[in-house]
Amino acid sequence: MRFAIGARRLALLPAIALVVGGCASGTTSTNPPSPKVVRVLAVSGPETDALIKFAPEFEKATGITASIEQVARPLWGQRKVRELIEGAGLYDVVMTGGGDDNTWVKYKAHVKDLSKLLPADQLSQVNLLDKFKTGDRIVGIPQYYNFPMLFYRKDLFANTSEQAAFKAKYGRDLTVPTSYDEMYQVAQFFNRPPNLYGFFIGGVDWSIYLDDTYFVYGLGGNYGDLTTKQLTLNTPEQKQALAWLGKFTALNPPGWQTENFFDGDTLMQNGKIAMYQNWFYIWKTFDDKMPDKIGMAPLVGKGAHLGAFVATIPDAAPSPTAGAKFIQWMMSATYQKEQAIATGDLPIRKDTLQDPDVRKALVGIEDFEKVLPNLQFNQTTWVGELSAGVTEAIYKVVKDNVSPDAAADWLQNEKFKGRMAIE
Amino acid sequence: MRRGRARRLTGFGLTLPASVFVFAFMVYPIASVVFLSVHDYSPLRSSATTFTGLANYAWLLGSDLVHQSIWITVVFTVVSVAIELAIGLALAVLLARAVIEARSRTGRVLVRLLSSAYILPFATPAVAGAIAWKILLHPQFGPVDALLHTDIAWFAQFPLASVIVADAWKTMPFVLFLLFAAVLSIEPEQYEAARLDGANGWQEFRYLTFPLILPVVAVTAAFRAVDAFTKIFDTVFVTTGGGPANDTQVFPLLIWRTTFDFLDFGHASALAVAAILVSAVLGAGLLALRRASTA
Numbered sequence: 001m002r003f004a005i006g007a008r009r010l011a012l013l014p015a016i017a018l019v020v021g022g023c024a025s026g027t028t029s030t031n032p033p034s035p036k037v038v039r040v041l042a043v044s045g046p047e048t049d050a051l052i053k054f055a056p057e058f059e060k061a062t063g064i065t066a067s068i069e070q071v072a073r074p075l076w077g078q079r080k081v082r083e084l085i086e087g088a089g090l091y092d093v094v095m096t097g098g099g100d101d102n103t104w105v106k107y108k109a110h111v112k113d114l115s116k117l118l119p120a121d122q123l124s125q126v127n128l129l130d131k132f133k134t135g136d137r138i139v140g141i142p143q144y145y146n147f148p149m150l151f152y153r154k155d156l157f158a159n160t161s162e163q164a165a166f167k168a169k170y171g172r173d174l175t176v177p178t179s180y181d182e183m184y185q186v187a188q189f190f191n192r193p194p195n196l197y198g199f200f201i202g203g204v205d206w207s208i209y210l211d212d213t214y215f216v217y218g219l220g221g222n223y224g225d226l227t228t229k230q231l232t233l234n235t236p237e238q239k240q241a242l243a244w245l246g247k248f249t250a251l252n253p254p255g256w257q258t259e260n261f262f263d264g265d266t267l268m269q270n271g272k273i274a275m276y277q278n279w280f281y282i283w284k285t286f287d288d289k290m291p292d293k294i295g296m297a298p299l300v301g302k303g304a305h306l307g308a309f310v311a312t313i314p315d316a317a318p319s320p321t322a323g324a325k326f327i328q329w330m331m332s333a334t335y336q337k338e339q340a341i342a343t344g345d346l347p348i349r350k351d352t353l354q355d356p357d358v359r360k361a362l363v364g365i366e367d368f369e370k371v372l373p374n375l376q377f378n379q380t381t382w383v384g385e386l387s388a389g390v391t392e393a394i395y396k397v398v399k400d401n402v403s404p405d406a407a408a409d410w411l412q413n414e415k416f417k418g419r420m421a422i423e
Numbered sequence: 424m425r426r427g428r429a430r431r432l433t434g435f436g437l438t439l440p441a442s443v444f445v446f447a448f449m450v451y452p453i454a455s456v457v458f459l460s461v462h463d464y465s466p467l468r469s470s471a472t473t474f475t476g477l478a479n480y481a482w483l484l485g486s487d488l489v490h491q492s493i494w495i496t497v498v499f500t501v502v503s504v505a506i507e508l509a510i511g512l513a514l515a516v517l518l519a520r521a522v523i524e525a526r527s528r529t530g531r532v533l534v535r536l537l538s539s540a541y542i543l544p545f546a547t548p549a550v551a552g553a554i555a556w557k558i559l560l561h562p563q564f565g566p567v568d569a570l571l572h573t574d575i576a577w578f579a580q581f582p583l584a585s586v587i588v589a590d591a592w593k594t595m596p597f598v599l600f601l602l603f604a605a606v607l608s609i610e611p612e613q614y615e616a617a618r619l620d621g622a623n624g625w626q627e628f629r630y631l632t633f634p635l636i637l638p639v640v641a642v643t644a645a646f647r648a649v650d651a652f653t654k655i656f657d658t659v660f661v662t663t664g665g666g667p668a669n670d671t672q673v674f675p676l677l678i679w680r681t682t683f684d685f686l687d688f689g690h691a692s693a694l695a696v697a698a699i700l701v702s703a704v705l706g707a708g709l710l711a712l713r714r715a716s717t718a
Contacts, residue, residue, distance in 0.1 A: 078683055085466045104467055194574050203579070204664040255562040255576030257667035272563055382467045384684040395668030423468045 035322035037065045041079060041091040044070040046281070047144055047309055048095075050339045051330070058329040064322050077384060084109035089316035092323035098131075098142060098308030099213070103224070104381040106134045107422050110315040114138040117313065117324035122331055125349045128375065132310060140310035141327050144336075144345035147304040147371055148214050149364075150183075151268060151286065152176060152275045154295035156190060165189075176297045180218075180244055183275070183300050190274035191251045198251035200264040200276040207260035208245075208394055209387035210305065214277050215241035217376040218301015223386060224379040224421020231380070231421050233390075234405075234412035242404035246397045268294060279307055280368070284344040287363050296364050298371045306375035308348075346372070380421040389415045453699065459692035467686050479693035488669065489677065489694070496674040499587060500651040504644055506591040511598030512640065514541070516628060518599075519606040538603070545596035553661035556589040582663050582671045590651070590658050598643055605639040606632060638715075645709040653702050674698060 042048040048070050055066040069091075071079055080096055082088045085108055096105050105111065115123065115138045123129060123138070132140045156162055157174055166174035166189055177183035187198030201211045216222065221237025224230065232238065249256065253272055264276045269290070277299060286294040298304075311330060313323040329335060333355075336347040341361045346368050352358055359365050380386050393411040396402040402410070460479055464472045483489050518538055525531045544552065559567050560577040568574055577585045609632065617627050633640075656675045659665060665672035665680070672680075678698060681691040 074683055077686060081466050081686055085470050108467060108470075203667055205666060206664075253563060254574050255579045257576070257579040258582070258663045260664075267563065270564070382685070384467075384686060388680065388684065391666075392668065395666075399668050 035064055035092075035319040035325075037067050038093065038319065038322035038326045039091045040066065040068040040093040040095070040326060041083060042068055042070055042095045042309065043073050043076045045073075046343050047339070047345060050342050051143070053342065054335055054338050057335070058326065061329065062325050064325060066326060083314050083316070084111060084312065087314065087316040089314065089318060092313065092317040092319050093326050094312050094314055095143070095309040096140060096312055098145075098310050099306040099375075099377045100383040100387075102131065102140075102306070102310070102377040103226075103379055103422065104383075105139055105310070105312060107381055109139065109312065111139050112313040112315060112317070112320055112323075114141060114313065114324070114327065117320065118328055118331075122328060125333075125351055126331065127348055127350055127353070127372065128306075131306065131375070131377065140312040141331055142308035142310050142348045143330055144308060144339060144343065145348060145368075145372065145375070146279055146281060146307035146345050147368075147375055148210075148277050148299055148307075149280045149283065149367065149371070150176070150275065150277055150297045150299050151282070152186075152295050152297065153190070153271070153273075153293065155293045156274060157295070176295070177275075177300050179300055180215075184244075184247055187248060187251045187275060193253070196271070197253040197267075197273050198275070199248045200252055200267055200273045201245065201249050201256060202260035202262075202264055203249070203252075203257035204260045205388060205391040209390050210261065211277065212241055212245060212390050212394060213305045213376075213378065214299060215244050215301065217303035217305060218299055220302050222376065222379045223390075226379050226422070229420050229422040231412060231416055231419060233393075233416065234408035238411075239404045239408045242394060242397050242407055245394055246404060249398045280364075281344065283364060296367065298367050303374045303376040304371050306377045381423055382419075386416070456692045456695050456699075459688050460696045462689055462692075464688045465686060465690075466688075475689065479689045482690060483693050483697060488672075491669060492672050492674050492677040495583065495671060496652055496655070499583065499590075499655060499673060500648055503587045503591050503594075503651050503655075504647045506587065507595045507598045507647060508640065508644055510591070511595050512602050514595075514599050515602035515606050516632060518603055522607065523611065541596045541599055543596075544593050547593070549593060549657035550661055552593050553589060553658045556585075556592075556658075557662050560585060578663050579667055582667060586659055586662055586671050589662060590655060593658065594647065594650075598647060601639060601643045602636060605636040609635050638712075641712045642709065645705065645712050649702055649705040649709060652705065653698055 040051070042051065048068065051066075052068050052070075055068060058064070058066055076097075080094055080101065083091055083094045084096070084105065087110060096102075096109075113136075115136060118138075118141070126141065127145070128142075129138065132138055132142065157176065163174045166172075166186075169189065170185055174186070174189075175182075177186050189198070190196055191198030201208060216237055219237040219240050221235050221241065222232060223238075225232050253267060261276075261278045264273070264278055265282050265285070267273045268276060268286070271293075280296065283296050286296070311327045313320050313327070317323050331348060333349055333352055336349045336352040337355055337358055339345065340347045340352065340358045344362060346362070346365075347353055347358060353365075353369070362368065378386075389411055392415065393407040396407040396410065397404050459472075461474065461476060462472050463469075463475045463478070518534070518541075521534045521537070522531075525534045547555075557578065559565050562568055562574045562576040562579075567577070575581075613631060613635075614627060617631050622630070652674070654675060655673050656679065659671050659673050659676055660679075663671045665676050674694070675698070678691055678694045681687050681694060685691075
């Protein structure tokens, strides 16, 4: 019995402490307390590594501790949704994906309008800011820009006997392709199995879907129409994209069906493929290791897939002020320069793009600048499910010999019958 | 009266932590999954959770993708378990014979080393094992094709067979050691008697070893079948990603993709409930086999 009374008294202690603590804080200050920590949800990768590496500068400048949590990419989708749609309220900043998340973030996410939290002079420096706006609201600020480029065997293109043989066969000079027809000719020309293959496209679902976007955006298409909110999966551009995928995968090395673009990097470095399209993260490695062997050029099409982590502040963020301070630091000229030099990614700021140190560090920046205005994002709110369906359609073409037109019609009229781009 | 009440309270208090644990980590998640399986909850479509009755189950029954996935998983389970049993049984019998017949100290050490080596695939993390298989069978850089002077893309041309081989390599030691223990538990006198009757090695296995370890074989097979059907994920995820063209999209991978890629929690929950039911049926079969073998 004595024990029970003692336990009850002990149980009261935290409550008493809370009341006393509450009274004490209430009497010392009427201002809201300054945030001590900013909680950031990010995904593992070199860009997040850069944030973590330079975060002490933010901490020194603001006195706020940056707690940057890295989640594995497969879990990222569910965590983003939990914060931005379900309002879990665990993070002050949530990093989303630029090309695939932008539409659902605009139409579905409960996020702060960053135009009201960030200084106008900083915002005016951000390239492509309109891509992250709905009306006047700014839903996110990109951390960097990255996009796919064309990588090719520079040594083979420069070889005089190859040039002569190509001219004899096609009646034109062997040059870096600037159209899909040219790219296909070059891939056919260099397709010499088993030592060299003309092209590479990774066949694992998430990888081949990305290649599909390169063709769809390159041909001027998209997966949805933001005005009508309808799916656009059997447009002429979609059908042509499937046709090109069918043709180019025929020039792939064996086993491409279970590989992804990282395998393409290995194949390229080992001289097994003549060309492939990939994000330019790999360019730094190629340029450092084999500058005379591999070259880079813009993709041949009109548009390219926008790659970026985009910082948002959830409506339910515990400390939106701390979140805004973190984003302000992330978009500062100092951090943008440090990040560009450390990662090889393109800075988001117009002035940082002109910085001589950045221009020196980013070999090929002139090509990047040509692509930058043409970046596209997927105009549907459910990219995960859509990409799985697109992969099914691609395999109908490359494996089951279904025509590209029929596969695109199946996708629009059967697989996703009744679905909308913006749901 | 008061003492009885105090004892009941003590008993309740002592089991409370375990009960809370079971409720938090088993009852609540399963109840949540069952709840979601009769609702539509796909946050990228709508943040509302809408009651849909059995619509998610109707979708499950009518979906070609689900049928294909179940069929692939059944084929995977049957073939994988059959391979594991065949090789595991053969090796268990050979290993047991080596243990029994090893007379010198060196021989005994060698046999022990050999039997320990078999545990390595089982002790290797599934993801590491799968990556090793992917490297081994790579058409351009893999040693298997180099040895055979071929450029066969095993995981692309024979996806399910390759995944089965990789999984059987990983889990066969589990079968091997269970059956090894069963074979060793047979009295040596029975073999001596069989030999006196003129039985050869095959006849010893056919009429003595196999009938005596059959209950263990049956339970092991059932246990592995439950495990293979409901838990095959890592090997497929790493080697083929479920492809090419969903050709190796096993049921756990389909559930995972529906949950984490499509964020379609209603459909994913219906799939998960189906997996739980399959587990329950196979588990009940396993229990029945155990009862039959001990009766």
